[in-house]
Amino acid sequence: MALFAVIGLGSFGGTVALELTQLKHDVIGIDTEKKYVENISDNISHAVIADATDEHVLRELNVQNCDAVVVAIGEDIEASILCVLNLKNLGVEKILVKAKSKAHHMILTHLGIGQIIHPEEDMGIRVAQSLSYPMVRRYMALNDDRYIVKVEVSEKLQGVEFKDIMEHSDGVQTLLLQRGTHVIYDIAPGTLLQKNDILIVEGPVNLLRKLSSRFISK
Incomplete structure (x- = not known):
């Protein structure tokens, strides 16, 4: 059993979090939207309303000790990038990021992110499987x-x-x-x-x- 964090619990992030849970892993789900957290809270280990652009919040949630973190923030590219920078500052080694556009992808590449995802609806399951079976x-x-x-x-x-x-x-x-x-x-x-x-x-x-x-x- 491993510990993963999923930041952004919309369609894609929620799918990743649920599939990892089904694979018997502990999952910390994080989103600023109350509705997304409430929708998933009964089905994963931990679901919290929190701002992942705040490094102190991530530290308090123990994200730095996760085996991997999936950044699945949807429309807000700036928030996604700030979150990635926070994770790197915390020493998280394995970071997977959902990219919204080619420009977003390019920025993430310059930040040293090796696993950048351009998801379709069913790709969340594939990401969860790749984390569970390296x-x-x-x-x-x-x-x-x-x-x-x-x-x-x-x-x-x-x-x-x-x-x-x-x-x-x-x-x-x-x-x-x-x-x-x-x-x-x-x-x-x-x-x-x-x-x-x-x-x-x-x-x-x-x-x-x-x-x-x-x-x-x-």
Whole structure:
């Protein structure tokens, strides 16, 4: 379980906050609009009416200790930028920001934001999934509980046997391993993984969550 903050609880931010909660994470939801906070307060860990352009407010809300912060402020570009600056001053390392325009995107790039989002309605779910499963590059939901995910093998798993990484993962099925242009469908247990190998696996969300920690680069 991780701790995330979502600043701006409109359509996009609210979707991110709810999906992260469904994935069993703690979420601090922040918005200046009472109606947005009230709409979501019963469904996430913490929902507060607060001004994210005030650094002291963010500090009091413990935002600096979050694993990641999503800035989903809608129309007010100035407020979005001030919020980002506050988060950087607080030492938050992982910041994802919703951009309203190309100019907004350019400013965020100059501020050193690596993950800038131009969302459509359903993109909130994708962002939440990427935060919950850092090793996942792409995924497809089969139903509310089962997913097919594309996993990239990190450098720390170089030389690890396939059977070791998949140990205690009964219920997760490996569909294929891609190594460059070569695709392996029947993977031998002793196959040694290489950096940048791609695994396509399928299984229930709870088992994929347990498996994800083995792929995260330290």
